[in-house]
Amino acid sequence: MTFKKHIAIAPAALALVLAGAAQQASAQSLFDVLFGGGRVERMSRGEFPPPPRADRMVRPNASSAPRHRNNAVAAKPIEKITGPVYYTYKADPLAQVDFTALESAGKTVSLEPSLENNAFREALSGLQDFDLFAEKDIAKALTDYYSANPDFIWVSGATANGRAQDAVRVLGEAESYGLDAAEYTVDVPSAGFSMDDMAARQRDLIRFEMTLSARVLRYVRDAQNGRVDPNRISGYHDFPAKPLDLVGTLKALAESGDTRAYLESRHPQNAEFRALRAELESLEASAENEIVVDPKLLLKPGGTSPELPKLLKLIQRDHSELIDDKYSEVLARLDNSEDYDKELVPLVEAVQKKLGLKPDGVVGPHTVSKLAGTSKADRIQKVILALEEMRWLPSDLGSPRVFINQPAFTASYIDGDQEKLKMRVIIGRPANQTSFFYDEIEQVDYNPYWGVPQSIIVNEMLPRLRSDPGYLDRSGYEVINSKGKRIPSSSINWGQYGGKVPFSIRQIPSEANALGELKILFPNKHAIYMHDTPQKGLFNRDSRAFSHGCVRLKDPRGMAAAVLDTNLDHVARKLKAGHSSERVSRKIPVYVAYFTAWPDASGKVEYFNDVYDRDTHLKLAIDKVEAARAPKAAETAQAL
Structure with a gap:
């Protein structure tokens, strides 16, 4: 795969100090601008430094910032690059x-x-x-x-x-x-x-x-x-059409000896769909939650809350294996106390660790959600929406495959019926959302370059380059013109560009590179991929929506070894050898998915927060479809 094909991909934002010391950088997805559109919102100050104040700016010398003839001409106004939006859903009339x-x-x-x-x-x-x-x-x-x-x-x-x-x-x-x-x-x-x-x-x-x-x-x-047609919901939804021969369907039904079997076979035929359907049946038959805890609770050690006894009852009911002799005695004394005593903190931390949360002893919305769950009605709706979303994917998900579930902040490598690898991930922040689509993994890049997308060049770099045109030269970036020739950043009059900049910019491989030590590519128009990151500490957070669209992996070497069907030693040797690429020899689908209800490896359905509020948009779309199909809608259509 050529460099030109991927020069604009990049979920990470830059972060380097002006004097040349590298800070950690965060990744930004390549938005559709280079493939038909694009989006980037203003990054936080910690990711890409704003232009320096005039009284503190390092004055470039003549060699680093030559005087341009048209410096006196007013610079063009910068036209911010925008990207995907949510649409007002239109149902089929x-x-x-x-x-x-x-x-x-x-x-x-x-x-x-x-x-x-x-x-x-x-x-x-x-x-x-x-x-x-x-x-x-x-x-x-x-x-x-x-x-x-x-x-x-x-x-x-x-x-x-x-x-x-x-x-x-x-x-x-x-x-x-x-x-x-x-x-x-x-x-x-x-x-x-x-x-x-x-x-x-x-x-x-x-x-x-x-x-x-x-x-x-x-x-x-x-x-x-x-x-629902997912592509009508937003620009973040991207799914190929599933051909359906309607005339052929009637022919098949006319000839079928088993109408029920034929109709039921039209639904997705995979274990995940069956698990969700079984969960829906179980929920319909179940009673409402016996113990309801305030979902907005925030209780720190030493604090007081009437919700605490409810949480302790849930721990005793659902996590009894964690309660040893020591905690049995503590719970016997404090199970009705509203004071969050320090003796209870280790038990709460153990439960948080078991649930995959940060074991900090602080009881917040994530801990409450995992312990107490959501209401029966909320869970039913999440499952119904998940069943709808499953129909957007292939009926056979394929094996092996990589499955990323954004609301769960996890990525899994699945081979056959076994989840061979599962890790934490970081996804796009709500202002720079990771898209919902599927593709096929093609290659692994070691010690990668980061091709800076036009969205970052225009929205983030251009304002700074106008006041300090040489800072890219000093900070580990290369500027390449349309002929493929590398040119000094300081030689360009950046003020003459207000929209798309006619240069490619890439960050060279280094410890400060926004992509870390490797990236895993599945070329798509969103330029989203999986990669390493220098910002390891963010993986300790429970909610991990920090990137600008791409998926950062906690264990990138493990995922690279899995998709390449090799071992960690092989990956280590490739990294030690410098910059290179390696093709994936097998067909491995990757699902960059979004499910707020999803079965784990054992088939137990787990529930997650709606990070991007996409469930709300999907529910609105379904409501539009129901309204369009209602008898009154038919009467209106007839009148028209």
Whole structure:
């Protein structure tokens, strides 16, 4: 992979002192600007130093900052590079199915018509003045299929057949998959009817046929692709389309001997989806939390709170294995106390450590969330949203694979059914969010260069370069022109550029490099990748949204060894040899995912905070879909 391809990727911000001593740098994702857009918000002062005050600025000498002829000309105003935003979701509108295309099918006479075929043709007149609304692609699929196949799928003789009964039952069970059964409701014609009014019976049967086919197609599409198109939620969502042959689906159902099996097979077929579905069933059957703790509690050792006895009861109930003889005696004395005694601190720290939290003894929202959980309603919603998001991913997640769950701040390497490696990660801060997408890992770069993205060049570097054009030369950066030639930063009149700068800038490999000692690439338009970082201390935080988009790994060598199918000694030797790249020889999908409910390696579903408020946006999108599919929406569409 060439340097030019990746020169603009970079989740990390610079951080170097003016005199040349390197500070730790934090990573920034390459926003879409170089691949169709881009975003960067103002970084904190600790990541990229602001321009120095005039009275303290080191005055560059003539060699480091030559005088430009046009220095007297006013500099161009800087046009900040912006990036992904959240959209107002627009659901697919419903369209009235145009049955006039079926008239020719009714007039065509088959050489050897079956009784069902004749019945279908005779019943077609019952579609006159029938108002059936469906999504546009589904409406078209109905007329396309029945024009080419003028026969019933769901009717045999004068009644709904067994295939129809199975389909209606599956549609009625949609809630168990996190879907809304009301969106697939179909009224089945009653079994009893009068032979004296066969015309009315035929009308009811043909309308039932079309309605059930329309709702089955909606169900299949929702089961495979989700009710919501994620790419309409925000620029941070990026998923390829999942092709679905709707006409082919009706053909398959017409020929299938097991309607239930076919419809259920349209849902994701992986262990994670099954675990989430089982969790939903369990939650629906469960009682509300018996012990409810204030989710905003902040209790430090020595403090007092009426919530403390509740927390101690939860520890006794759910973490009894941590309570030895010593703590049994302490809890017997203090289990109803509202004073957070120092004797309780080691026990709280042990529980925090078990739960993967920073064991500092401070009981805050993260500790409360892990100990007490959220309300039953909140957990149900998180699971329903997770089931929806699962439909955006491939049904078969692949093996081996890397799975990053942003709200959990973790990355896992999974091979077969085993989680071989799991580590803490740092993701983008809310102002510079890590996108939600999947890709395929291609290579590992050792002692990497950091190609500074245009977003940082324009938004962060350019203001400083105008007052100190030579500071890049002094601070371990290279400036390269459009011909690939390295040129001094001090030789450029930076004031003439206000938008995209026609130079590439990269930070050379070093201990201060924003990417640390290695990066793992899966080329994508967001230029997000996994990498090391000099800022190791941030991994000790419970909430780890500090980067500018890329994913920083606590154990980058371990992840590199895993994806390369090698060992740590090999990685160490490559690092010792200097700057180089190594291709990944296997197909390894990587999921840069966002799930606030997700099963761990044992299948137990865990819950996480909505770091970017994406659950809220997804819930709003689902609400828009439900509103568009409601009967009143169909009436409005008809009126229009």
